[in-house]
Amino acid sequence: MALHIMSNEPTIQVKNLAKVYKMDGVETVALTDVSFKINKGEFVAIMGPSGSGKSTLMHILGALDLPTAGTYLLDGQNVGKLSDDALAEIRNRKIGFVFQAFNLLPRTTALENVMLPMAYAGLPKNERQNSAQKFLEMVGLKDRMDHTSNQLSGGQQQRVAIARALSLNPSIILADEPTGNIASAQAEEIMDIFQKLNEEGHTIVMITHEPDIAEHAERIIHIRDGRLVEDALNHK
Template sequence: MPTIIEVSNVRKVYKNDSVETIALEGISFKVQKGEFVAIMGPSGSGKSTLMHILGLLDKPTSGKYFLEEEDVSLLNEDRLAELRNRKIGFVFQAYNLLPRISALKNVALPMIYGGLEEEEGLIKAKRLLEMVGMGDRLLYTPSQLSGGQQQRVAIARSLTMNPSLILADEPTGNIATSQAEEIMKIFVDLNKKGHTIVIITHEEDIASYAQRIIYLRDGKIVKESKSKRIVKKLV
């Protein structure tokens, strides 16, 4: 199995005036292709910082990050933007859909930056929306959709460029519990189809959908375990 993520001794220190805050203190782990990993921790544990580094939105202060075996710490902004576009599919807690345009166009949005033809893009976007169960709401704008529905659109968008990695930051954080389960099922399905998924959460329930859970506290990995659900299944 090829390695998608390799993080090696990553430190992140924020300097605010003269006060230094250590967000990550020497983190190392790997994620293989096809894995479904949850990164868990209370607020302030550094999990958001880790997510930003994994998503190429931020750079580590020291340490190495290899995305599909490419050292990304040396890349310039434009190259990072390209990698974000082609290799990473983001799902945010607040969905972050563009409010003015339809679900279909939102899903097709990454293609503007990836250089795909518009028509081809829209066909693909339609197929992705159908896959997440939004095929009957292609032309709705985000404000006409519920939180759960918006997140499905966001998940569809994360798949647009066939990324190597789907990165979800508290994807159910703003969603009612009943709908949260359905969202997680979509992730499980995607994982079954071979997508590599890293999900960041502070909820044990949500983390339990993953195969592997990495526990973070005060910027360090404190524990790693197989998911209870899988353990349950095994039993």
């Protein structure tokens, strides 16, 4: 696995981001004047009340959506200036997504779920299989690879989703409430995995509204009503 070298070069740089949704003539301001930098190898939690703009921010950071105003530089590249193809390419190559609802395919084994992004990326079958096994082993599911999604607990499903997020070796992991649907003992296991990935050099940006989950990050950004209200190191 490629190791990412820690450096002070920001991997994520957002400046004066704004996002306004327009629906049936009604405007909702989701983000206002949000600026921050995240360096390679950081582990950052984003906290804030429901509706404060966290998922909106994550969609922008993941290049799944564009801001209404402001700039986003991802490894120095201006995301707002990229074509749809280039955006898709960046998402696949640089970012691994983990969602609250796991988003696994049902009636499909853990192994197949993890192999899928590698199939889309055109990797040969034996390579897909070997990598998927390695990532599932890494998240502690060596003995569950042939279980389908519905035959796994919530925590196990989320570990499959993390293995899938890792499948194309992204430098950044973006997680939106990764422990939101999981009992607390299993949530700690998920956090242990994130910690390990961070030690291996992955940059981690994790949304959560649970303080004890945010405690695992080394820096916590608070947003409220779409504005950044606090950005501080977390002294553990």
